[in-house]
Amino acid sequence: xxxxxxxPASATTRIYAKDGTHADHxxxxxxxxxxxxxxxxxxxxxxxxxWEKEKPRYRATRELYxxxxxxxxxxxxxxxMGDPNTWQYAENRVAEGEIVETDCWPHESMKGENFAGRxxxxxxxxxxxxxxxxxxxxxxxxxxxxGFGSAPGPTPAILKPPSLKFV
Numbered sequence: 103x104x105x106x107x108x109x110p111a112s113a114t115t116r117i118y119a120k121d122g123t124h125a126d127h128x129x130x131x132x133x134x135x136x137x138x139x140x141x142x143x144x145x146x147x148x149x150x151x152x153w154e155k156e157k158p159r160y161r162a163t164r165e166l167y168x169x170x171x172x173x174x175x176x177x178x179x180x181x182x183m184g185d186p187n188t189w190q191y192a193e194n195r196v197a198e199g200e201i202v203e204t205d206c207w208p209h210e211s212m213k214g215e216n217f218a219g220r221x222x223x224x225x226x227x228x229x230x231x232x233x234x235x236x237x238x239x240x241x242x243x244x245x246x247x248x249g250f251g252s253a254p255g256p257t258p259a260i261l262k263p264p265s266l267k268f269v
Contacts, residue, residue: 117143122151149217154244156218160208162200168192179207179231186211205239218244 115132118124119142127135136143166189169175174190183190191206201215202208207226214220222238225246233249 115145117145118147119143120148122148149221153217153221155242156216156244157203158205158208158219158222158239158244159201159203159215160212160219160223161215162196162198162202162209163211163213165198166192166196166209166211168194175206176236178236179226179234181231205237207234207238221246 113129114126115129116124116126117132117136124147126132132145136145164187166187167185169183169188169190169192174180175193177190180190189196189209191204192209196202202212208214208219208223210227212223214223222244225238225248226234229248235245235247235249238244238246
């Protein structure tokens with residue numbers, strides 16, 4: 103066995119195109135392709151088609167209890183609850199290991215069970231809670247906004263300043 107057989111740089115790496123196709127290259131070649139053409143290739147697999155229409159599912163990693171005041175379920179996420187085992191959007195007690203399917207934000211300790219759930223948990227734990235919308239699901243579609251204008255969607259047109267003419 104030679105050095106190149108065991109060295110990680112000789113390992114095959116899969117890279118992904120924007121359209122979902124993939125190619126396998128030696129690590130150094132794959133790295134070069136991704137570095138020189140970042141708009142065309144990535145080391146990360148693209149998100150599954152239609153994931154934003156999935157109903158989010160989460161697994162409780164510990165026992166969770168409903169918020170003490172019922173009105174809290176109708177409000178945007180609260181940054182900190184007094185009890186770390188309180189889930190703001192729980193209607194009933196949630197047992198450890200129970201799978202919950204909901205359009206509400208998860209508790210920060212929950213784990214996503216499907217792709218939509220994982221994306222929402224990642225977004226929820228990364229962003230400022232007080233700026234989030236009441237729900238990550240709008241009209242049956244997952245919309246991850248942070249309250250600062252990071253909504254996915256159409257890019258606004260770039261307006262050109264009017265041309266000036268001097269007479």
